[in-house]
Amino acid sequence: MAKKFEYEKGKMVPVPSHSIIPERDVDKSPILECSHLGIQFGGLKAVDDLNLTVGRTEIAGLIGPNGAGKTTVFNLLTKVYQPTMGTILLDGQDTSGKTTVQINRMGIARTFQNIRLFGNLSVEDNVKIGLHNQEAYSMFTGILRLPKYWKQERTAHERAMELLSIFDMQDLAGHKAGSLPYGAQRRLEIVRALATNPSLLLLDEPAAGMNPSETAELMENIVKIRDTFQIAILLIEHDMNLVMGICEGICVLNFGQIIAKGTAEEIQANPAVIEAYLGKKKEG
Amino acid sequence: MKNYFKGMKAVTKMDYATYAGVILAFVIVSLCQSFGLLNRSVSGMLVPICAYVCMALSLNLTVGVLGELSLGHAGFMSVGAFTGIITSMSLSTTVPNELARVVLALVVGMIFAAITGVIVGVPVLRLRGDYLAIVTLAFGEIIKDIINCLLVGWDENGLHIALNIDGTKSIASLGLSENGIEIIKGAQGASGNDRIATFTVGFVLVLITLVVVLNLVRSRTGRAVMAIRDNRIAAESVGINVTKYKLMAFVTSAALAGAAGALFGLNYSSVSAVQFDFNTSILVLVYVVLGGLGNMWGSIIATVVLYVLPEALRSFSDYRMLAYAIVLILVMLATNNDQLKGLLAKVIPVRKKGDAIDG
Numbered sequence: 001m002a003k004k005f006e007y008e009k010g011k012m013v014p015v016p017s018h019s020i021i022p023e024r025d026v027d028k029s030p031i032l033e034c035s036h037l038g039i040q041f042g043g044l045k046a047v048d049d050l051n052l053t054v055g056r057t058e059i060a061g062l063i064g065p066n067g068a069g070k071t072t073v074f075n076l077l078t079k080v081y082q083p084t085m086g087t088i089l090l091d092g093q094d095t096s097g098k099t100t101v102q103i104n105r106m107g108i109a110r111t112f113q114n115i116r117l118f119g120n121l122s123v124e125d126n127v128k129i130g131l132h133n134q135e136a137y138s139m140f141t142g143i144l145r146l147p148k149y150w151k152q153e154r155t156a157h158e159r160a161m162e163l164l165s166i167f168d169m170q171d172l173a174g175h176k177a178g179s180l181p182y183g184a185q186r187r188l189e190i191v192r193a194l195a196t197n198p199s200l201l202l203l204d205e206p207a208a209g210m211n212p213s214e215t216a217e218l219m220e221n222i223v224k225i226r227d228t229f230q231i232a233i234l235l236i237e238h239d240m241n242l243v244m245g246i247c248e249g250i251c252v253l254n255f256g257q258i259i260a261k262g263t264a265e266e267i268q269a270n271p272a273v274i275e276a277y278l279g280k281k282k283e284g
Numbered sequence: 285m286k287n288y289f290k291g292m293k294a295v296t297k298m299d300y301a302t303y304a305g306v307i308l309a310f311v312i313v314s315l316c317q318s319f320g321l322l323n324r325s326v327s328g329m330l331v332p333i334c335a336y337v338c339m340a341l342s343l344n345l346t347v348g349v350l351g352e353l354s355l356g357h358a359g360f361m362s363v364g365a366f367t368g369i370i371t372s373m374s375l376s377t378t379v380p381n382e383l384a385r386v387v388l389a390l391v392v393g394m395i396f397a398a399i400t401g402v403i404v405g406v407p408v409l410r411l412r413g414d415y416l417a418i419v420t421l422a423f424g425e426i427i428k429d430i431i432n433c434l435l436v437g438w439d440e441n442g443l444h445i446a447l448n449i450d451g452t453k454s455i456a457s458l459g460l461s462e463n464g465i466e467i468i469k470g471a472q473g474a475s476g477n478d479r480i481a482t483f484t485v486g487f488v489l490v491l492i493t494l495v496v497v498l499n500l501v502r503s504r505t506g507r508a509v510m511a512i513r514d515n516r517i518a519a520e521s522v523g524i525n526v527t528k529y530k531l532m533a534f535v536t537s538a539a540l541a542g543a544a545g546a547l548f549g550l551n552y553s554s555v556s557a558v559q560f561d562f563n564t565s566i567l568v569l570v571y572v573v574l575g576g577l578g579n580m581w582g583s584i585i586a587t588v589v590l591y592v593l594p595e596a597l598r599s600f601s602d603y604r605m606l607a608y609a610i611v612l613i614l615v616m617l618a619t620n621n622d623q624l625k626g627l628l629a630k631v632i633p634v635r636k637k638g639d640a641i642d643g
């Protein structure tokens with residue numbers, strides 16, 4: 001195993017040194033800075049020496065073949081796993097030692113590759129749970145239904161409806177989340193993540209299981225979300241039309257290491273990326 | 285008025301229907317009682333039914349809403365019952381008003397059960413998996429054993445408490461003065477208590493429990509708790525402090541069980557710890573499961589029916605528990621039968637398909 005890893009490592013091209021931050025973000029400090037980030041499970045380096053910067057309003061893509069460690073990167077960013085190496089700076093603040101809950105409060109929200117909705121609850125309640133930390137009444141206020149309860153619940157209801165309207169889902173508010181069609185469940189996860197008021201949104205395969213027209217709609221909506229909320233979005237996706245269509249910066253991961261960074265054109269022309277996806281051309 | 289109801293959500297309607305049903309039941313039973321239509325055995329069952337309804341509602345908070353299995357709910361009932369009895373007996377001269385004493389006893393029972401809930405919950409609710417079931421199972425037995433060797437008395441000097449661990453102590457070793465009251469006498473339990481619990485107090489407690497549970501479920505806290513039940517990882521990812529909300533729900537549930545226990549204890553002149561054993565915990569769990577997890581009105585109906593049923597079957601004497609078991613199995617089969625469910629849905633069109641069930 002280790003030998004194979006060395007072999008792959010030898011094939012790597014040097015990481016482009018230039019930043020992939022879009023022009024409008026150049027003067028602002030990046031929202032996310034990972035340096036030398038890594039995690040080791042026993043002898044396996046699932047993610048190794050990952051350097052990644054995401055601008056304040058950038059849509060960035062993280063791609064790579066199956067098992068490259070993309071979701072592990074998300075799990076490291078949200079502290080589902082504690083990194084064994086390196087640092088993550090969110091908005092200039094060090095996130096080491098923070099829990100998943102604290103990370104969410106600091107401004108990272110995510111969706112999951114295998115949908116994790118609150119299936120028995122209504123669509124509206126799913127979004128309201130995302131609004132949890134923006135409401136601030138105590139358990140006793142809730143039980144006694146003091147004026148503060150009614151006021152905040154009304155605000156939460158209005159905000160939830162507003163967020164659902166991004167994907168035209170207001171009419172589904174009363175439905176059970178688990179009974180929604182697959183595409184709608186994926187969209188609801190994005191709405192729920194947005195409800196936590198993030199500055200960085202991590203989308204794990206948002207277009208999985210969607211048909212081409214749904215994907216096209218999703219692409220528009222991702223851009224719309226970035227424009228309206230002025231947040232950064234980092235997404236993992238296998239649908240290259242989506243990635244090449246909307247991502248301003250793309251980062252390619254293989255065997256836990258970054259093999260290329262750059263714009264869509266640069267990535268498409270990069271021989272290391274082509275090799276990682278399609279294999280090496282036979283010599284001769 | 286009609287438009288007002290039309291605008292309400294199905295769950296809100298359901299809540300009001302539950303309140304209305306409980307109040308209606310109270311009014312009907314009270315009327316029957318005042319016209320002397322209830323015989324002694326039926327009117328004797330009213331307060332325990334109220335206590336068990338509160339137990340089922342509070343356990344539903346842990347099992348149905350939080351999604352954690354608790355096998356020692358009777359332990360909290362026991363804590364509430366005995367602290368309630370101690371309060372009621374030791375205040376019998378200072379607070380002669382019975383109603384005030386009942387209320388005080390319920391509050392004290394609630395507080396002590398809540399404290400016990402914190403002690404049990406803090407270490408266990410940090411863990412994932414079924415640890416709570418195991419620990420609460422042990423907790424129920426521990427509480428039973430502690431109360432079995434507990435000696436409590438009251439005189440002018442205050443409360444006398446001793447633990448009869450090695451079996452050498454008796455109530456005499458408390459050194460009570462002549463006017464002293466022996467409250468808890470070890471394995472004999474508490475006897476000679478004032479029976480000050482009334483059906484009205486029971487009804488009010490049921491109503492309070494119902495309001496607490498339903499309002500909790502429909503609030504920010506309740507949503508957080510249900511989020512943890514449905515998907516713990518997702519709940520963490522949206523910034524919900526899992527341990528905190530688990531503990532909140534569990535302690536609330538324990539506190540309500542304590543109040544129910546105090547009500548139960550104050551209804552009998554003699555109460556002993558063995559009444560709150562594992563079987564009682566399972567009995568309440570059966571009420572909750574058959575009533576439907578997270579379904580409050582279901583818990584109430586299941587409790588009333590299943591509490592009355594063994595009493596009604598008393599004439600079958602030896603076959604009583606057999607018949608009870610058969611009824612339980614039939615109900616379980618019926619509630620899992622899709623055809624029957626479809627039929628029921630036609631008769632009671634309350635919960636439409638696709639509607640969310642929360643709480």
